[in-house]
Amino acid sequence: MQMSKNQVLRQRTITAIFFAVGVVLLLFSGKTGAIAFGCFIAGFSCYEYIRMVFHKNKKKLVSSILLVAVTIILLSNYPPDSLTYKIVCFISMLCFIAGIIHLFKPFVQHKLYYWLISIIYFGVPLGLFVSYVYHTEHYYPAFWMAIIIFIWIADSGAYLIGSRMGKRLLFEKISPKKTWEGFLGAGAVSLLTAWVFSAYFKHWHEATSTGNLLFWVIIAATAWFIGTLGDLVESSIKRTFNVKDSGKLLPGHGGVFDRFDSFIYILPFILTLTIFFKF
Secondary structure, eight states: OOOOHHHHHHHHHHHHHHHHHHHHHHHHTOHHHHHHHHHHHHHHHHHHHHHHHHSSOHHHHHHHHHHHHHHHHHHTTSOTTSHHHHHHHHHHHHHHHHHHHHHHSOOOOHHHHHHHHHIIIIIHHHHHHHHHHHHOSSOOHHHHHHHHHHHHHHHHHHHHHHHHHOOSEEETTTEEEEEHHHHHHHHHHHHHHHHHHHHHSTTTOTTSSTTOHHHHHHHHHHHHHHHHHHHHHHHHHHHHTTOSOSOSSBTTTBOHHHHHHHHHHHHHHHHHHHHHTTO
């Protein structure tokens, strides 16, 4: 039986509240919670990706998740100030840039290289995140919460502005609902949020760049621009396999991959920025 619009809205609202509370609790519970948060995203996103590609192939599903787990464990041995970590960050960015190129000129063969894509897409970025959290002397949950807020604000801004003012489609063949007006509007909202965050964090920790407006502008621009492209990359995968949602874990919102596609995609870029800025 199909739900009414009010029922759908209620379902989405309830899910969003529990989802947001869960994210906040994990991030603010300390390093252990943040690491669990990263592993949760990596594991479930990989699970949903393999299910999209192969439906019910348990062998490929298990092997891919194990490869992601091994990748995370291996990367957790390298602290952010190590040369290996920096090189992996750079390679991860290049791989994700290649994923963006795929939007314009498809070349990725998911059924053939699913195991490698699982490592690159989930194991490496979340492994870098886990390593950063584990090795950093001072873990700042508010920073990572701010990153997620940027993504949510950009996503909400694009939807609200695009639904009311949108006329020119951004990438019709992949996401027919995204518009240039929504995309640019989301950018403006993100930059405004950057100013708010720079003011809020100004006296939070003087030894870091968290009060630096330029720092937050770059973070906001990355979350908005790269995050949007990351969302399009995930949408292209769903369209390739004729799937509406990556999963059903979050009623009314799809799967974990659907909710964290942008977060996954911006991770190597954000982590690289933390290397250049004193953080």
